[in-house]
Amino acid sequence: MTWLVTGGAGYIGAHIVRALASAGLPPVVIDDLSSGHANFVPDGVPFTHGTILDRDLLTTTLRDHDVTGVIHVAGFKYAGVSVQRPLHTYEQNVEGTRTVLAAMAETGVHNIVFSSSAAVYGTPDVPLVTEDLPKRPASPYGESKLIGEWLIRDQATATTDTPHPLRHTSLRYFNVVGSADPTVYDTSPHNLFPIVFEKLLAGETPQINGDDYNTPDGTNVRDYVHVGDIAAAHVVAAQRLQSGAPIEAAYNLGSQNGLSVREIMDAMARVTGIPFTPKIGPRRPGDPDRIVATGDLATRDLDWKMRHTLDDMVRTGWQARQNAH
Template identity: 50%
Template structure:
């Protein structure tokens, strides 16, 4: 069978493509290259340049590559941007997904892995977030991911598509420097960017009800995340596999923002003290995954630790930013 990976030339998508192709799966990537780079993909993975919201292109790709499963990662994913442009986010993330699912159903494709997010949970007051923790997103990005899950499950029931929704926690690191995240939207590259510009790192809020007053998060290495996608794809291929599964992808270990910034200082050699600024709206004091269902249903657990994430991300940052 062949898996189509939408957003396959992006930071996460290229890791997924490499992991699946390296494990012997047939893979084709679809990417509009607005944030992705063709050079990230191995030679064995063909790239189709275009939008996952283009029905004619989807029909062509499905037929030419004999696609039998889809891993859908293509989406808009910046929280602040979603607050500023909510209608566009819904159109891109939910409307585009509806177009893709219509094409999947029309082609008779029976397997679908959906890239979701821990943003669907909002700000739950629990030690470990399970898949049964109530969802209450606090921004349009999280809303579009939750609506996307609803849509995926509904389409699965209506058309006999077996589905897995993977709720990512905080993704960091790189399997190779050339695959590193080139954006400055997540906390690790944001700190790197500050240090590169000879500025102190920033911490938003140090008065939370946590051991050191800063937010606690669950960080997952992008290579582990890629292996989770491979596990999900193979689970959908297994005889008797559930047709509708939702799984957290995290390590189940909390790390405070201050602890992370301290580790980044140790790895980079720039140990200047961070500047504490006001809290950001919507930041939960603690957001840590329960990884039990991933282990039980997918046979998957994270292998890499936080130091691996920071060191590999720093190697990628230096490659792309010339430091």
């Protein structure tokens, strides 16, 4: 009765692995280590080093560990880079998800939590993004996540009248930050928190990309959610699937309010104790003023809540990054 976490050696996946173990759901990990780290997998957790594109490896892993469900986190997660590498993005995120579903069908595993993305909405012109908003992804990454949701939905429909229909949910979220374990931190070269941390560690000045957006302080506003809260929601989703409880096809793990880049920079200086005035650079093409999602459905069903303040997010992320030295 284990749960397989694809991408379980990555920043988010490794936190989900720990949250599963804490909840009494034994985790198993498969990861190709293209962006994950073997030392992020806790001692004693079975770890298969390999790609989700290898169906035989997946089916063997599912069978050998008596897997009851999959939390599918593995994927190519860089929206900006996906514009330059669409074929790679589709291979990893679409073909990868199809292969996971095929291996699940072959081995009789019929529960899946899909780590999707709020990028499926594109750049909606509404104050709060809700789950029923039209999907207009603006990058191959967002498109690939939406297609992943479709694949899962279609497989669920195809198995409706079988003894074990596919049960599923997709969790959509934007910027995951902070740390819930002092040995696990965000190593992405494309995410705001690690970019700022690396600048500060190098004695350099972080940069804000544009300060003339239509927001209260001129910098763009996004959801920033703590990785520990994200991991906890994945575990509750897995528990609902395993128990047969009702569950929605998709949930936004949104902050309801959002944070501006300038607010984050101010918190970075305050919490790290390294005073700086960020440089102002040009806008990045295609960056909308504000994208913030509601989390009402997830609050109702997945015990979703923002348990960490902005300072908590910075402090835990900074401490974990410093521990890596």
